[in-house]
Amino acid sequence: MTDEQLRQTQTTRAAAVPRVLAGRYRLLTELGRGGMGVVHRAEDTVIGRHVAIKELRLPDAADDAGVFQERVLREVRTGGKLNDPAVVTVYDVIADGDATFIVMELVEAPTLSTVVRSQGPLPPHQVALIGERVLAALQAAHNAGIVHRDVKPGNIMVGQNGRVKLTDFGIAQAVDDPRLTTSGMLVGSPAFMAPERVAGREALPASDLWSLGAALFFAVEGTLPFERSTTAATLHAIMNEVPYLTHAQGPLASAIMGMLISTPEARITAEQAKGLLAMAAQQPGYAPSTPPGGQHTAAYAGGQPPTMMGPPPTGFAPQPPPAPRRSTAARRALTVGGVLAAVALLAGGFFLGKPVWGPSVDDAMLPTLTYGRSGDMRSYYFSGSSYYCVNTPIGAGRSITSENWVDCDEDHDAQLYESAAAYGLSTEQDTVPASFPGDESLAAFAEAKCGMAFHSNRIRDESRPNLKYQAMVPSQGEWQRRMDGTDDPRRNVYCFVVPADGGRLNGFQTNQVD
Known part of the structure; x- marks a missing residue:
């Protein structure tokens, strides 16, 4: 055997030996790749269970691996203290050389992004249920002083038994450190980034609500509300445009549009959104008609989390022929469940029977x-x-x-x-x-x-x-x-x-x- 053949044989044997982290986590297979790292299935050999391990990558243009690792360890450990059924549990954080690994609960379920891309828009009541559970996770985080910063369909996992899990707590916040880059980059997915973050303000709990609103819009419509052909155009749309719902009405539409108010101080609160989503989750009757390709179901199986959200929307859904205009008085009756669902809560409707911003008829x-x-x-x-x-x-x-x-x-x-x-x-x-x-x-x-x-x-x-x-x-x-x-x-x-x-x-x- 030549020296070259010997080296190749040794390399093949080394590759066949699973890598073990911290003397206990044996890496088995790769589950997926994303903007911030690679996710592996691994076995915890100490207690004999399978876990997910995310190997974090240093952000592009970052020049201080020590700062990055220090911040990741601190923020992810903080996120690991969260205790909510909809939060993916963090078991351990490992620093191995220049690499950082997050050991997490293994959730074998597709992401919301995968579900919508493969099945089409979801029924409104199911979207409301998903929103309720993600919102509960966010409220637990916000009460602990943690802002997620990267709420998006790719970070929301939907299980067969109706379970919903929100992952990557603390990671986006850990990466978003001005000491790591001189490029002025924004950490997070542009299509789901709140206007105040685009404008350079610090991320707020209200910023997570805005991102959740954009994610639920995607779930119920099947299209991204603000994604355009370029990042610049996407950010412009976030700052200047208002999306239009065609598959949702009533309290779900009010919740989504309330979370998508551009000014964070005027955005609906988590409690208001929670009440509206709870109402919408109990109203399966206004689900849209079955889309091409088969029926919607309440649970989904299989599939790997994608790394891209897919192409941006390029036009409108078909519109009905023009209808005769109603009287001004009719159009001013802004009630939950009416055609003006986007403002039923916001511009004059009710929140669970109580006025929020104005009377049920907006006299202004x-x-x-x-x-x-x-x-x-x-x-x-x-x-x-x-x-x-x-x-x-x-x-x-x-x-x-x-x-x-x-x-x-x-x-x-x-x-x-x-x-x-x-x-x-x-x-x-x-x-x-x-x-x-x-x-x-x-x-x-x-x-x-x-x-x-x-x-x-x-x-x-x-x-x-x-x-x-x-x-x-x-x-x-x-x-x-x-x-x-x-x-x-x-x-x-x-x-x-x-x-x-x-x-x-x-x-x-x-x-x-x-």
Whole structure:
């Protein structure tokens, strides 16, 4: 046997001998790979049970392995103290040279990401049950002073017996240390990162709620609410757009949209979300029709956790033909379970029978107007201005020209306080030939957006009692005209505040202006 053959034989024999960590954990097989490491199935030879071991990788651009290891050990040990049925238990943390290993409970179940990618959108009541259990795990963590920082479908495991487990507690927080990198990276999955984190603020318990809302949106819709073709576009969508639910209504929709409020201080609390999810979990009757490929079931088996979430959504689900617009009074009755589920709780509905942000009928909302071809306001000018206030009343038959935009320190009749691409269209998707969603549905989307912003701290508390708000949406003719190739293909909705007493305003009515 030559020296080369001998070396190859020795290498093969060495590879055939399982690696043993800390003298007790024998690595058996690789279960999966992710952004922060490799997961192995292993045997704890001391007590004879199988465990999962995550081998953490040093983040790209990190140049201090000692700092990384020290922080991982501290944070993961802290997370290991959590005691909740929905938390994956951490048994041990091992430092072996430059590598760090987390020894965890072995949960043989697919992730929520795998389930949705293989089975399609889940029934709303099942999504609510999953949300309840993940929320319980987050509440246990938050009560212990721990923020997860990376809540996503890939970290939520759904077992055959209905068990739900949230994993990776402490790991994201351990990695998110400015001493580890000079690149200014954000740790976490961009598509599930809360707006305040994108803006550079510290992660809060409310940030985990936002991420949970995005994960539940994915579970019930089958598409990611904010993921776009590039990271930059994804972050822009998180900061500026509002997703639209098509498969959920009532308390589940209110819970999801409440958790996705962009301002953390205005976001619903964990207790409010818990109550809504509990209500939704008991309402299996409004599950969507069976998708192509077979029936939904309450439990799933097999499959390995994926490392990628899959391609971003590229368009809309098919929309029903336009329906006749209901009366303004009907659209203003914001009740849980109605078509305005996104604002049933947020902009004027009830939380378990108790008012949260306003009465069941939002008296602050004025009739929604259309703009553009054959719209209520045929002449309008919304773009290209650095001003937010207009010196002309807003109403049917009125016009807004470039000359009407004035400094808000001047007397004015209305102030623009929020806008959004209709149905969450991003810059890249503005020219997608999406069919007109219908007057009623488009008005519901705009009123949800405007109502949430009006009843949040977007509007100054001292100003709100003296104001009313009004949504403005493109008419069907305007929607079609912009689809057919105008210089400005955007189809935006706009939110204005006006004096409640019919007088005039002076000064900003908002706490912040984008």
